Amino acid sequence: MAGSDGGGPLLLGVRHHGPGSARAVRAALDTARPLAVLIEGPPEADALVPLAADADMRPPVALLAHAVDEPGRSAFWPFAEFSPEWVALRWALEHGVPARFIDLPAAHTLAWQSADEEQEPGTEKESAGQGQGQGQEPEQDCADGGPGAAAGDGPAGEEDGPGGRGEAGEADGGGGADGRDGDTGDDGGRVRVDPLAVLAGAAGYDDPERWWEDVVEHRGLADDDALAPFLVLEEAMGALREVYGSGGHERDLVREAHMRLQVRAAQREFGADGVAVVCGAWHVPALRRRSTVSADRALLKGLPKVKTDMTWVPWTHRRLARASGYGAGIESPGWYGHLFGVRDRPVVRWMTKVAGLLRDEDRIVSSAHVIEAVRLAETLAAMRGRPLPGLGETTDAVRAVMCEGSDVPLALVHDRLVVGDVIGEVPEGAPAVPLQRDLDRQRRTLRLKPEALEREIELDLRKEIDAGRGRLLHRLRLLGVGWGEPVASRGSTGTFRETWRLRWEPELAVRVAEAGVWGTTVLGAATAKAEADAVAAPGLADVTGLAERCLLADLPDALPVVMRVLTDRAALDADVGHLAQALPALVRSLRYGDVRGTGTGALAEVAAGLAERIFVGLPPACAALDADAAEEMRGHVDAVHAALGLLGDADDAATVPGGAALRTRWRGVLRLLAARDTIPGVIRGRAVRLLLDEGELAAEEAARLMGLVLSPGTAPTDAAAWIEGFVGGGSGGGMLLVHDERLLGLVDTWLTAVPAEAFTDVLPLLRRTFSAYESGVRRTLGELVGRGPRRTERAAAAGHRTPGFAAEPDTGRAVAVLPVVRLLLGLTEGGAERNDGEEGAPARAAGYLTGVGR
C-alpha cells in the first residue's frame, strides 16, 4: 500500500477532472479510511469546506479567490462532480473526517500574478479576459498533475508572451491548452515538460490525452487492489521527475514545499499514516521526497502577499471546457460526467442518450441505429487498438450511423452532451461575490445611493463624476441589472446630457449575483457579457446596437469582438435591408464616439465596408419589389443617405477613410436607381429627389425625368408612386412644388390625363402624398392648381423664365400691397396725390417685390 508500507501519508496522485481518477480516489479512500484528507487547493478555503456538504451545493462549482482591494485580480479552482478533489472533499464530509487544502495560499499566488504583470507592461489590467484568464491558472493545474504545472505556477498565460495576452479570454484558453498539449519550447527558450506527452510517447501514442484515457480513465477498477494504480502512476511520475526535475515549472517547487510542510503538520496531528493526500500526480514524487523542514521553510520565505477573500461561485460545464476560453482544460466535461455517473456499459448508455437527444430534435433515430452505432464504435476501438471505445470512437460512430455523415447534428451532440449544459449552484450562505463588492465600491465613489423610490437624475457628461455615473449605469444595463433606465432628456438634446430614471429593487441584488459569472468587476463583467451577446445576437441591427451601447458604456475591450461579429454578419447578410438598418446606428456610434474622443477607427472601417456592400447590393435588391417592400426600401434609401451625410461630415475629422469618396459613389448608386426602369417608382422618385437636393441633378434634368415618368407610356400607379417618392413623406416636397411651378404643372397635366378607371387606383396614393403636407402648403398648392393649367401653358408658350415666377408681374396683386410698401418707405403723402403715377407705381412695386423675392 502506498500509505502503510512506508509509514508515510497515503499519496493519491490524480489527474484533475479525471473521472477514472475520481473513481479510484473514492475506492482508495474507502479502503484506507484515513483520519484526515488533504487536498491540493488554497488553504484559505478551509473555512468554506462545510458548505460543500450543503444540500444546495451542486457542482460544477469553483473556489474563487480575489484580492480584497482589487476584485479584478482573481483566480478560480473549479470542481466538477467527477473531479477527484471534489470526490475526496465529499468523502471526508460524509465520513466526518477533516478535509484541508494544502496548496500554497492564494494570497501568494495572486501576489505572483501582480508581480508578473509588472514585468509585463503591455498587459491591460482590468480587462475581463485577464481577470478570468489568470483565474485559470490554478485550474490548469488541474490538468493532470503534471502539466498542470502550467497551472499552479499561476502565470502560465503570461509566460506565453504577449501573444497569449492579446486576445482576451480565448488566447488565455489557448495558453491553458498549451499547458497540456505540451507547451514545450513555445515560450521562447523556456522548456516546459508535459509529462503525459513523455509517458504517452514512451507508450507509442502520439496523443497524450488518448493515452491517459486508455491507461487510466477507461480502465475499470481492478477488483483486488484499490491502491495499485496510484503506485504505478507514482512510479512513472517519479521516473519522469528524476529526469526533468521541476520540468520548467519553478514555482512548483515552492508549492510542493508548502504542501510537504502541511502534510507533516497533519501527520503530527493524525498520526503518520492517518493522512491521505489528493494532489496532481506530478507532485506525488516531490511530496514523497524527504527534505528537511528548514529547507522547505527557506523556500517559502519572503513570498509576496496580498489580502485575499474566498468564496464558492457557481460554475458551468462550458467553462470547464477548453473551448470556452475559461477552460479547466477538459474538452468533454459532459462525457466525463457520464463516465463517472453510469453504473455500467458506458458506451451503450451514451449512445442511448445521444439517440434521445436527436429524437428530441426531431431526427429519426431508431433502436437499430443505436445498436449499429455501438457495434461500429466497438469495432473502431478494436481497430485502433483501444481497450474501450473513447469519445473519438463514439463520435465517429454517431456521425456515420445516426447523423448520416453530417457534422451539423453532431455539433448539437457536442454542445449538449459532450460539453453539456450543466450549471452549478451555490448555497445562499456563501460569501458575497466580488462583483457586488466592486459595484458597492463604485457606487460609493460616484455617490449614487440605491433607493427603492423612483427618481430621475440628469447627468452632464462633461463632468467627470456624471460621466462615471453614466458609464456605470450603462454597464449595469448591459449586465441585465436594470437599476437605471435612460429616458429622453427634457429640454436639451445635446449629446453631453443624459437623463436616467433610477430605482433599486431588492431582486437586483440577485441579478448582480447572477451577473457574477461574467466577471469580478463591473467593467470586466460588462465586457464579457457584451462579447457573449455579440456572438449570440440574432440580427445585424442587434450587433450594431450593441456596438453603440459598448461605446456608451465605454467598453473598449469588447469593441473588437463586437466589430468582428459585425463584419462577419455584414458579409454574410444578403439582405440589403438589414445592412441599411445597421448603418445608421453605426454612423451614430461613430459620431458619438467622436464627441467623446473614444477610439473609433475600427468602427469607421466597418461602416465604410458596410456602405460598400450596400452600394453593391442595393440596385439588384430594389428590382421587382411590390408596393410594401418598395416603401420599406425607400426608408432604407433615406436612412443610408442620411447616414452617409453624417459620415461625410465625420470625414473632416479624418475618421472615415474616403468618406467623401463614399458619398460620390453613393451618388452614382442613386443615379443608377433613378434611371433603371425595373425599380419601383417610389424608389426612383426618391433617388431623383435626393440627387436634386444634393445639387447633383439640375432642376431641368429632374423635370425631364419627371416628365418621362409622367408621360402616358407609364402606368398611372407607377407614376403616382414616383410622385410619392419624389415629393412625399414630409420631406418638404410640398414647398418644392409650390416654388417650382413647372414641376407642379407636370403633375397637374399628368393628373388630368389619368384615365378615369385608373384614377381610383391612383387616388389613395396621391392622397397619402399630399395629405402629409402642412395645411398652409396644401392651401397654396390648391390655389396654384386652381389657377394653374392655364398659366403654365401660357408660360410654356412664353418660353424661358425663372422657375417659380410668372413671366410678368401680376399688377393686380402688386397694387394690393402698395399701401404697406408706401408705409414702409414713408411715401404716404406723395402717393395719394400723384394720380398720374398710378399706372407706373404698381409695376415698380411689383418689380421691387420680385427683387426681394429673389
Place this chain on the structure above:
Amino acid sequence: MSVSTEPTSAEARGSGSAPADRSDAAADPRAAETTGTEALRPHAEDAFAHELAALAAQDDRPRPVRWKLSPWAVATYLLGGTLPDGTVITPKYIGPRRIVEVAVTTLATDRALLLLGVPGTAKTWVSEHLAAAVSGDSTLIVQGTAGTPEEAIRYGWNYARLLAHGPSRDALVPSPVMRAMAEGMTARVEELTRIPADVQDSLITILSEKTLPIPELNAETQAVRGFNLIATANDRDRGVNDLSSALRRRFNTVVLPLPESVEAEVDIVARRVDQIGRSLDLPGVPDGATEIRRVVTVLRELRDGMTSDGRTKLKSPSGTLSTAEAISVVTNGLALAAHFGDGVLRAGDVAAGILGAVVRDPAADRLVWQEYLEAVVRERDGWTDFYRACREVSA
C-alpha cells in the same frame, strides 16, 4: 484528399448494362479486354498489385472471412506507409485518417458503406481502392444513372436461353451485386442517388436480409460471408432521388471532405494538372505555380466563405468549387497559354475559367463575385494583374 480527382462517371466499364457479355465471360470478367499496361487506365488492383502483394505477405493480423487483407492492412494501403520489409505503400487517399478507419471498420461490421461528398472529393477513387484491397477486385460495379434498371442490381435474363430452355439458373444473368453476394466480394454502386427510387429500394432486401430472392425459379441467392457493398453519392444531388429512410438506415455514411489546407490542395491540383497535361500532349508550360496557388486560393476562399487569413467572411456562390474544378480551370488556362498565349500561365489565362466556375447563377453569383473582387482581390498585394484580368472578363 485523394491524389486523383477524376470525373465520377469515368469508370462505367463493367456496369450492369451489358449483362449478356458478362455471363459468358463470368469466369474471368477481364478476359475479354486488354489487361496490363496497354489499358488507358488500369484497375487499382492491377496498378498497385505489388503493394497489395507485399501487404498480404506481411499481414499477420486476423482477416475477416474472404478478405484479402486485414482491416489494418487495408487502412495502411489507403493511407500509405512503410512496411517492415521496406516496401513503401503510396498513399491513395490524402485526408483525415479517421475517415478511412471508419470506412474500413464499417465494411468489417457487414454494414454497407455510403461515401458522400461534393463532386471531386475522390469518392469513386476511395471506393475502388477499398474494393481492390478488401476483395482484390474492384470491377463488380453498377453505374447509377437515371436509367439504371432493376436488372442492373438484381438479375436479368438471357432471352435466347429463356425461350429455348425455359427459366433456369442457366438463363439467368446475374448482376454485379448478385455475383458479389454469391462469391463473398465487395460490390460497388456508383452515384446511388441518380438511380430512380424504386430501383434503389431493391437494395433493401439485399442489405438487410442479405439474400436475393428469385421468384421465377422459386429460389434465392444468399450472400456468403465477405459480401459487402460500397455506394457513392453526390452531396449536391441531394433531393434528386433521395434515399428512402429505410435504405439509408442500412448504410453507415462517411462524408469525404474537401482538402484541409491550401498546401494540400495546391499539391493535388499541381500533380493532377501535370498528369492530365501529359496525357493530352499539351506543350509544357513552365512555372504555373503562382497561378495554381491563386486559383486554389480563390476557389477555397469562396467555398469556405472566408478569406484564408480568417479575417473576413465572404458570401459563397452556388457552385461547388471543388478541387476538380480548380484542376479544370488550371488545365484550361494551360491550354490557353500554350496555344494562344506566350507559353507562360498568366492571370489572364485563368481569369475566364474562374469566372465560369464561380458564376453559375448569373444574378446571385455575379454579386458574390463582384463583392469578392472589390473587397478582397483589389486589396491584396501582388494581385493587381489578377484583379485587372478578372475585371476585364467580368465587365
